[in-house]
Amino acid sequence: MDTLGYLGQGFGIALTPYNPGTALCGTLIGTIIGLLPGLGPINGVALLIPVAFALGLPPESALILLAAVYLGCEYGGRISSILLNIPGEASAVMTTLDGYPLSAILLGFILGGLMEQNLRRALSISNGDIGILFASPVTWPAWALILVMIALPFWRAWRKR
Numbered sequence: 001m002d003t004l005g006y007l008g009q010g011f012g013i014a015l016t017p018y019n020p021g022t023a024l025c026g027t028l029i030g031t032i033i034g035l036l037p038g039l040g041p042i043n044g045v046a047l048l049i050p051v052a053f054a055l056g057l058p059p060e061s062a063l064i065l066l067a068a069v070y071l072g073c074e075y076g077g078r079i080s081s082i083l084l085n086i087p088g089e090a091s092a093v094m095t096t097l098d099g100y101p102l103s104a105i106l107l108g109f110i111l112g113g114l115m116e117q118n119l120r121r122a123l124s125i126s127n128g129d130i131g132i133l134f135a136s137p138v139t140w141p142a143w144a145l146i147l148v149m150i151a152l153p154f155w156r157a158w159r160k161r
Helices: 002-014 020-034 040-055 059-082 092-123 141-161
Strands: none
Touching: 002 040, 002 059, 020 040, 020 059, 040 059
16 A cells, blocks of 8 residues: 555656646757757766756756656657758667658658649739749749759769669
8 A cells, every 4th residue: 555655645746836847848958959960868868967956956856857858869869860861879770761761751741732732822823824933033043953853863873873
């Protein structure tokens, strides 16, 4: 029966209004630290130990803060490995193999729909005149970038032969 009493006491301390806020701040800080390639969870916790001491946190709140920073760094390291194909720590290496190609597909799904919607809107405003896509001087660098992005994979494949 003592075990349930200790468990209730632990939940009582952990769920005071100050500690979930500390966990939220620690997770946010950890995610930002984890985003930086090369800084992993161990480095993030090591950086925040003096901060937790300087803030004068009670031991429970300090441990909650450091655990939240650790978990936030684990998550933040996945973001840089998926979007940039740069693993920040050793545990995110395998994420780069699957995550980076899938991020390109996901971005294509998201941005493709937005681009189609904007193209339809522009063509409906101009009554179907395709010349509006080339009329503004701002569109010429955009078209050049699009052509480079389309031609670059073909050029790389031709050069490897």
